[in-house]
Amino acid sequence: MPNSAQLAIDILQKALNEAPWIRPEEQAQIERRIVQIDKRKNDPRIFVAFIGEKKAGKTALVRALTGVPLPVAVRECTAAICEIQVGLEWYHEATYGSSTPERHFVPLDAQEQEEHLEDAQKNKKKLQKEAKDKFNLATKALHTAQSRVERKQEEKIQAQENCSLARKENQKALGNNPWIWSFLSILAWLIPPIRRRLDRIEETTIHYEQQEQKLAALTTELTLYKEEEEKKENEYTTAEEHQQKQNKKAEKILIQAQKSYSDAIEANENKFQSELTELIDVHQKPAERITIHTPNANIPNNIVLLDTPGFNTDLESHRRKAWEAIEELADVCILVSDLRQPMPDTALNMLDQLEPFCPFMHVALTKTDLALSEAEELGDNPLEEIEEAESVARARIKRHWDRPMNIWRISSIEEHDQKQTQSLFQDFWEQLPHNARELKTHLLSIHALREFMDILTVHIQIHKKSLSKIDVASDLAYAMAGQLEEQLPEIEHRTQKLLTRIQLEATEKIGSFEQQWIEKIEGCETKRTLKKQWEQLQKSMQQSYQGVAQELSQQLDYGARRIAGQIFKGEGEIEVQGNELSQTSTDVAEKEDQSQWMWTAGGIAAGATVGVILSSGMALSLIFAAGAGSMTRLLLSPLSKAKSNIINNIEKSAEQEQKNLQEQLNNLKEEISENVLQAAEEELRLQIQKREEEERKKQEDSLKEVQSMLADIMSKREELVRNRP
Structure with a gap:
């Protein structure tokens, strides 16, 4: 693959990995370009x-x-x-497309016709070979017979010539009067010339007879050879006719097979053309x-x-x-x-x-x-x-x-x-x-980077526009802070729940101290120890009541701040989203652990307080000053009576302390609600300011990132343009 293509793929792939702000449709376009360029790699x-x-x-x-x-x-x-x-x-x-499966051409099965055609072609060759072999044998046999006849004819002609010469020699030996030699034969023994003439006549006569016999034999053989030649000619004609018939038969079978195969091919071609029309024609199912x-x-x-x-x-x-x-x-x-x-x-x-x-x-x-x-x-x-x-x-x-x-x-x-x-x-x-393929890939790579540069340019404008609107969001947030007043019913509801919880906590703690004090009094066995224990209890009771009031004041402060925090975080949370303010609501307080009252600020600025303090211990001195708890009278009474009087005083002081705290909490309800609302408004302002700064920083960093990416891609694209193949 050309370097330009790989470079473009690497840049675009990196963009997908490092630019989460790219929108889905932009991501789809980038992925499409990557696939397009990558597909050209192995093609x-x-x-x-x-x-x-x-x-x-x-x-x-x-x-x-x-x-x-x-x-x-x-x-x-x-x-x-x-x-x-x-x-x-x-x-x-x-x-x-994705919803419809692919479709491919499945030709009609022409194997049977093709096999039949192959068999016909083989059969034609076989029949032609058999007929040709038979014809060749007949031709060879005919040629052999014709050669033999020719040779015998030549031999007969030669024999005829020899016979004619023998006859001439015999006639020459006999002379003009052949009959005379039969009378002169009786004188042969007396006259040598006659004897020699008679021997010559006998010799030529015998030679002539032999030549005639040979000629007759050759004539007979020639007749037989001609008969054989005629037979071979008939066989040759028959073989030739057979060959022609076999050729015609094989050709007919082959033509039928070819037609059957051609019909199958034509059916496939028609099917192919019909399917192409269906797949391509705009009025079909393209x-x-x-x-x-x-x-x-x-x-x-x-x-x-x-x-x-x-x-x-x-x-x-x-x-x-x-x-x-x-x-x-x-x-x-x-x-x-x-x-x-x-x-x-x-x-x-x-x-x-x-x-x-x-x-x-x-x-x-x-x-x-x-x-x-x-x-x-x-x-x-x-x-x-x-x-x-x-x-x-x-x-x-x-x-x-x-x-x-x-x-x-x-x-x-x-x-x-x-x-x-x-x-x-x-x-x-x-x-x-x-290099047409390489040049196209190069151009496509350059264009893909150009498209991505356009995408980055759009996002730079979006980031700049977002930065210009952050101040507007802040002003809108301040205006929306006034809407916290609409939360007053919710604040009163939560404040009441808080006071109820504080009251329960006060009752539990004072009740716990009361039980401890009574157990200590009941544990005294002498008036001396009772006197000593009672004196110690009077001091510790005052401190304990003050401690309870102080701890409840802290818990009341934490709880109030918790409510303020929940108005804009969690239950009644106000979140800044872009340039809009939205409000959600959940019942967080109902999910709090019943024993956990040492709450955190819940988002309230460090050091912010509601400013509510509870007082305590006032009931104890009043009870003692009324004479009900005089030490002298307690000591003059029997031990059991003294214990009963002290326990009674303890119970009265605890009851009065609880009543005192309840009255204070009831009187503080409106003050706590108002303080909670003010704290919530202040915290909302601080949170919006903080979020605005964070959002501005985020937008500025993102803008720098996009600008840096654009500059880098622009540089690499210019390099690609300069290095065109």
Whole structure:
């Protein structure tokens, strides 16, 4: 993968990890760019996209180049992104989206027909071989018989010549009067010349007879050989006829098998074309994207052709699909335009949008045959009209795209035009830049960083705007503080609960002391010890009552501050959220541990107090001063009576102390409520001020972070732009 792509992926991935303020839709866009760039890592194919207005002839051109039966119509037709490449056999795979499963081409089973065709081909070869072998044997046998006849004929001719010579020799030996030698034979023993003549006559006669016998034998053999030759000729004719019959039989079987197989192939082709129509046609059930393999395309194996919906289609989803395919895939774009209306404004606008994504762009001016026909009907010079239309297209394109490009004129989709179109593009396939893929990835990486820079710029403006509104939030918070008065019923309710709890605590503590004191009195066994114990108790009772009052005052102060804290934290908490004030409510006090009264400030500023102090011990001196507790009278009484009187005094003092504290608490209810409200208002102001400072610091730090990230990405993007492949 090019370094630019990896750098862009690393930057964008880091942004997702280190920028939690990125919004969901921004995160989705960044993740989409990462996937787009990363997918190009292991895919070396070059994607050539055919783009243009609807009904410009894009699909017809792709059909001509690939032979794929893409649906075409007089109306708008293409609704899916079609990726077409060379494959071993016809195949398609359609992607609908997350909610619909993928769909792929399942061909009809033609295995039986294919096997039958293979068997027919093998059977034809077998029958042809058997007939040929038999014919060859018959031919060989015929040739052998013919050779033998020829040899015998030659031998017979030679024998005839020999026989003729022997006859001549014999006739020469006999002379003109052959009959005379039978009379002269009686003189042979007397006359040697006659004897020699007779021997010569006998010798030539025997030789002549032998030659005649040989000639007769050869004539007989020749007759037999000719009969054999005739037989072999018949066998040859039969073998030849058999061979022809076997050939015809095998050919008939093969033709039937081929037709059956062709029918199966045609059924598959029809099924393939029907499914393509369903998956691509805008009026059917089009897929999002469809991959098509074709064994017929005359394009290199590493090239994929993209057929796209028209970028001026009425359906926004189709326009989006076309543009996403160009963004993500198109290494080379071929802008298709009707020659009769060359380069409309929508096409020119598309050129401006292509610049950041497509390193190479070319133009195909289609429907030249229709343009020629219309020019002829109007009486114009067709060739001049075509030339003028191309010149107009070049001039309009030049203002929007100044890079090198090809401009082709494309005719209709008739068979001869298809071959011409394929030939026209053959040189183009071979001359495609080897770095088209790398350049596209580089441009996509730069654009992805540009998009992220735009996102950062937006967030910088958001942070600055938030900083400008923090003071407004503070003013609003002060105004809202007055609404605490609405909490008065709640404050009174909680204050009453606090006083009730304090009263219960006072009763428990005084009751506990009272029990301890009574036990000590009851434990005295003599008047001396009783006197001593009572004197000590009078001192400690005063201190104990004061201690209880002091502790209850502290608890009352803590409780009051707790209520104040709960008005804006927890129960009745007032929180600052942005520039708004919101109020929530929970019953925290009900959940407090019944034995835990040494509360913390609950958010109240350190050192703040409600300022309520309880007094105690007044009842004890009054009781003793009334004479009920005179030491002399106690000592003159019996021990049991003295104990009873002291215990009675203790009980009265405890009862009076509890009553005194109860009256003080009842009188302090309104004062505590008012103090709680004032403390809550002050704490709210301090909390809002603190939060405002924290929020400002947070916004400033975040702003610096975003600005730093933007500067870093801007620097790296500029480096990428300088280092274009």
